[in-house]
Amino acid sequence: MNLHSILTQETWRVIENSQFAPNHDALSSFALDDTLCEAVGKKQSPAVARSWVHDKTIVLGIQDGRLSALREGVEFLKADGWNVIVRNSGGLAVVLDEGIYNLSLILHEKDNNLSIEKGFETMVVFLRMLLAPYGIDFETGEIVGSYCPGRYDLSINGKKFAGISQRRIRGGVATQVYVCTSGSGSERARVIEHFYKRASDNEPNCCPPIYPEAMASLAEISSQHIAHSELNRRLIYLLNEYGHVIQTDLNEDETILFKTYYDRVKLRTKKVLLPLNI
Known part of the structure; x- marks a missing residue:
């Protein structure tokens, strides 16, 4: 598997949201990746790399919406100052905050012969x-x-600091990684642990076990401060090795498409959380 050939693109488009995104609804990031995934899949955009950061948000997966005492779990999170959203894909709850750097690589599926495995492995190589x-x-x-x-x-x-996910839409593939660069990995895990205890009403075997000591940030592991601005500079430097780099925002057509995808992810959150009357 020549993963470097997958990274080699005529043009890499960089969209940097890690500086202003904390002031924006985290749902926008999921809608943005869906928008760009479709644009890349339809060859209306070159390959995209997008970095993003959001403030104090718990992102629930669809499976979490089926928890028997979800209201109690969400009430706990909100009382502790967390925003809560539901992404329109599988998986389980994850944490977003100012110490977590997110990176999405968005590529054309067929042009890159991008199997699920290759998508994940390409992100591993790049990271x-x-x-x-x-x-x-x-x-x-x-x-x-x-x-x-x-x-x-x-x-x-043995301590997890990052996780990779993947989303495929209309011929585009978005491979996303969250990297805990700073802060306490165990404290983040403890928040999720307490959420699941409350949201499941301590019902056994309905949630995966959470052991806070299994998680750490890079700052804790390496004793280094890794600034997101440095990662963004490194991102552009690396992409320049694989193609011509341009930096742009959404164009007019993508902005219209974004509104559609944003409404979808917003509706998903409402369907899960609105009936809870929180």
């Missing part, structure tokens, strides 16, 4: 290069006890 200047290397594989566990958990010495 290794992104973090190399800090002397950081990592392992892949599910970390039991982490929140939203999966085969593409990224860890160092």
Whole structure:
């Protein structure tokens, strides 16, 4: 599998949302990736790399919406100052905050012969290069006890600091990674642990076990401060090795399409949370 050939594109389009996005509804990021996924799939946009950060938000998966005592769980999160949204895809709850750097690589599926496996592995290769200047290397594989566990958990010495997901729309593939750069990984995991205890009414076996000690940030693991602005500069430097880089916002057609996708993700959250009367 020559993953570097997948990263090689005539043009890489960079959209940098990690500076202003904390002031925006986190639903917008999921709608943005869906919008760009369709645009890339229809060849109306070159490949896209987008970085994004949001403030104190818990993102629930569709499965979480079926928890028997969801209202109690959401009330706990909101009382602790967390925004709560529901993404329109599977998986389980994850945390967004100012210490978590998110990166999406959005590519054309057929042109890159991009299987699910290749999508994940391409992000792994790219993230290794992104973090190399800090002397950081990592392992892949599910970390039991982490929140939203999966085969593409990224860890160092058994502690998870990142996770990768993937979304496919109309011929486009968005591979997304969240990287806990700073703050306490165990404290984030503890929030999710308490949420599940309340949202399941302590019902056994309905939620994966959460062991807060299974998670850590890169700052905790490496004793380094990794600024998001530095990661963005490194991102552009790397992409320049693989193609011509342009930096743009959404165009007029994409802005219209974004409104459609935003309404969809907003409706998903309303369907799950509005009946709770919170």
